Amino acid sequence: TELSKIRNFSIVAHIDHGKSTLADRLIQETGTVAGRDMKAQLLDSMDIERERGITIKANTVRIDYTADDGQNYVLNLIDTPGHVDFAYEVSRSMRAVEGSLLVVDSSQGVEAQTLANVYHAMEADHEIVPILNKIDLPASDCDRVAEQIEDVIGIEATGAIQVSAKTGQGIHETLEAIVTDLPAPTGTRDAPLKAMLVDSWYDSYLGVIVLVRIIDGELKKGMRVKFMSNDTLHSVDRIGVFRPEMETIDVLGPGEIGFLTASIKQVRDTRVGDTITNDRQGCETALDGFKPAQPVVFCGLFPVDSAEFEDLRGAIDKLALNDASFTFEMETSAALGFGFRCGFLGLLHLEVVRDRIEREYNIDLITTAPSVVYHVYMRDGTMVELHNPADMPDLTHVDHLEEPRIKATILVPDEYLGDVLKLCQDRRGLQMDLTYAGSRAMAVYDLPLNEVVFDFYDRLKSVTKGYASFDYQMTDYREDNLVKMSILVNDEPVDALSMMVHRDRADARGRAMVEKLKDLIPRHMFKIPIQAAIGGKVIARETLSALRKDVTAKCYGGDASRKRKLLDKQKKGKKKMRQFGKVDIPQEAFISALKMD
Ligand code: GTP
Numbered sequence: 002t003e004l005s006k007i008r009n010f011s012i013v014a015h016i017d018h019g020k021s022t023l024a025d026r027l028i029q030e031t032g033t034v035a036g037r038d039m040k041a042q043l044l045d046s047m048d049i050e051r052e053r054g055i056t057i058k059a060n061t062v063r064i065d066y067t068a069d070d071g072q073n074y075v076l077n078l079i080d081t082p083g084h085v086d087f088a089y090e091v092s093r094s095m096r097a098v099e100g101s102l103l104v105v106d107s108s109q110g111v112e113a114q115t116l117a118n119v120y121h122a123m124e125a126d127h128e129i130v131p132i133l134n135k136i137d138l139p140a141s142d143c144d145r146v147a148e149q150i151e152d153v154i155g156i157e158a159t160g161a162i163q164v165s166a167k168t169g170q171g172i173h174e175t176l177e178a179i180v181t182d183l184p185a186p187t188g189t190r191d192a193p194l195k196a197m198l199v200d201s202w203y204d205s206y207l208g209v210i211v212l213v214r215i216i217d218g219e220l221k222k223g224m225r226v227k228f229m230s231n232d233t234l235h236s237v238d239r240i241g242v243f244r245p246e247m248e249t250i251d252v253l254g255p256g257e258i259g260f261l262t263a264s265i266k267q268v269r270d271t272r273v274g275d276t277i278t279n280d281r282q283g284c285e286t287a288l289d290g291f292k293p294a295q296p297v298v299f300c301g302l303f304p305v306d307s308a309e310f311e312d313l314r315g316a317i318d319k320l321a322l323n324d325a326s327f328t329f330e331m332e333t334s335a336a337l338g339f340g341f342r343c344g345f346l347g348l349l350h351l352e353v354v355r356d357r358i359e360r361e362y363n364i365d366l367i368t369t370a371p372s373v374v375y376h377v378y379m380r381d382g383t384m385v386e387l388h389n390p391a392d393m394p395d396l397t398h399v400d401h402l403e404e405p406r407i408k409a410t411i412l413v414p415d416e417y418l419g420d421v422l423k424l425c426q427d428r429r430g431l432q433m434d435l436t437y438a439g440s441r442a443m444a445v446y447d448l449p450l451n452e453v454v455f456d457f458y459d460r461l462k463s464v465t466k467g468y469a470s471f472d473y474q475m476t477d478y479r480e481d482n483l484v485k486m487s488i489l490v491n492d493e494p495v496d497a498l499s500m501m502v503h504r505d506r507a508d509a510r511g512r513a514m515v516e517k518l519k520d521l522i523p524r525h526m527f528k529i530p531i532q533a534a535i536g537g538k539v540i541a542r543e544t545l546s547a548l549r550k551d552v553t554a555k556c557y558g559g560d561a562s563r564k565r566k567l568l569d570k571q572k573k574g575k576k577k578m579r580q581f582g583k584v585d586i587p588q589e590a591f592i593s594a595l596k597m598d
Contacts, residue, residue, distance in 0.1 A: 188255025
């Protein structure tokens with residue numbers, strides 16, 4: 002296809018503002034899919050994504066469109082993941098296109114994710130077409146939202162296209178705007194191949210499918226190509242495009258977006274942002290900005306039933322085939338037995354993986370407290386990365402610790418602002434900015450990531466009744482007074498409950514933990530001390546008193562069937578317990594004890 006007839010774009014939106022519905026409409030309006038084949042939300046291919054209303058895997062579709070000027074155009078839409086955890090993937094997808102549709106729900110207004118993603122689009126020098134969606138809703142207020150877009154984002158929005166992705170109103174105008182307002186790509190056909198690896202995923206028939214954007218040169222079937230980040234060579238078996246189902250073609254030229262397969266076994270061998278070129282006489286320089294995926298949040302996943310360990314290994318192996326950003330290694334815990342220490346791009350990523358294991362593989366899991374990666378500077382001048390509080394080196398060798406910080410942007414209706422500021426303060430946040438746009442406030446905070454990983458989202462949602470939106474990016478590592486707090490149950494440390502905390506908060510956290518555990522652990526036949534300690538020093542202590550007598554004792558001599566029932570009931574209760582030393586700790590204790598409120 003001629004460069005002047007190509008338009009490449011993505012859609013930027015906050016969750017639920019209608020990105021998928023709009024994409025579906027564009028596909029439908031251009032007849033790319035016959036009406037009756039049209040499944041709701043074609044682009045969100047995974048069930049779990051649909052259920053949770055989030056888009057994780059980037060997807061793409063090629064649309065043929067005959068514009069009002071009578072010319073035939075090829076429109077390539079790249080669907081970007083909508084969540085903060087995937088910021089790097091979003092930034093790469095944005096580099097693969099020249100423009101964005103900025104979709105804002107005209108009954109809601111601009112949200113934190115709209116902002117985060119629109120900044121990625123601006124960084125990629127996109128031409129941005131503002132679209133006000135859901136104009137069929139009675140609460141739609143286009144003037145107010147257009148003004149807000151101008152105030153908060155700083156782009157002209159008075160002429161924004163008014164759309165209802167539901168009724169189809171404004172869809173034709175949107176297609177015309179894509180053709181007239183977005184620039185055509187540039188590139189040189191008779192140059193060495195230079196293509197960007199935008200995304201990849203595993204397909205059980207074809208192996209790894211690689212989504213590419215051609216910058217210069219041509220990609221042809223049968224070619225030998227090189228992935229520049231790791232110098233691996235591959236023979237291209239197949240190339241094609243998505244309409245949105247796969248269609249094979251012979252050549253992809255400059256400006257085009259499509260896929261290749263090359264008998265690649267693992268998604269891990271294909272890195273988002275990598276440059277693909279010819280194996281010989283390839284392009285001189287790789288595209289800039291490439292970076293390998295870096296997990297930032299770690300936690301342990303253990304099967305509730307230790308007999309399911311092998312099943313868990315199988316599930317994790319399968320998931321990892323399709324998710325290069327997820328890392329894992331085996332872990333043994335005295336409290337929880339065999340499991341895996343897993344690394345994720347963020348909290349949502351963690352939740353998605355955990356849910357898939359539980360639902361698709363039917364394995365009940367115990368998830369230990371998420372932990373960030375600390376930098377531990379040793380006395381001898383070396384630095385070790387600490388992924389698991391249980392591995393904290395002996396303090397006599399440690400010089401100091403640094404923790405990751407984030408810049409968090411929170412958008413919230415005025416009436417909840419006070420609660421949000423308090424929450425951020427409580428989590429050791431430093432206010433960087435506070436601005437107002439209409440009846441909403443935007444607070445920017447510098448926060449330690451470790452104060453956010455556990456239940457910040459939940460707290461934020463609950464103090465704002467769901468009206469706040471939140472987005473963050475990692476900034477840097479900074480030193481602070483951090484210590485490892487251990488929890489001892491019946492005088493034995495429970496490794497899965499140890500955590501890193503700020504020294505000033507350790508006493509309060511320790512007290513809260515032991516009080517909670519006292520409620521969560523059932524009484525036994527003996528007294529159980531529950532303690533929180535830093536180093537050898539106990540900072541909080543509770544004692545769970547002993548049961549007076551055997552629960553079945555009162556049945557002696559009585560009704561035998563009643564006694565059996567009681568024992569059965571106890572056994573059932575046990576299934577969800579983990580025996581630790583002589584003490585049974587229920588599964589939910591590991592999660593609940595770590596929630597702070
Ligand atoms: P993610 O994929 O989770 O990022 O969400 P999304 O932005 O793709 O939103 P989606 O298209 O799933 O739409 C969210 C909800 O809004 C769905 O229930 C849609 O049916 C509804 N919706 C989308 N567009 C319109 C519209 O123009 N009018 C009305 N009334 N509802 C709409």
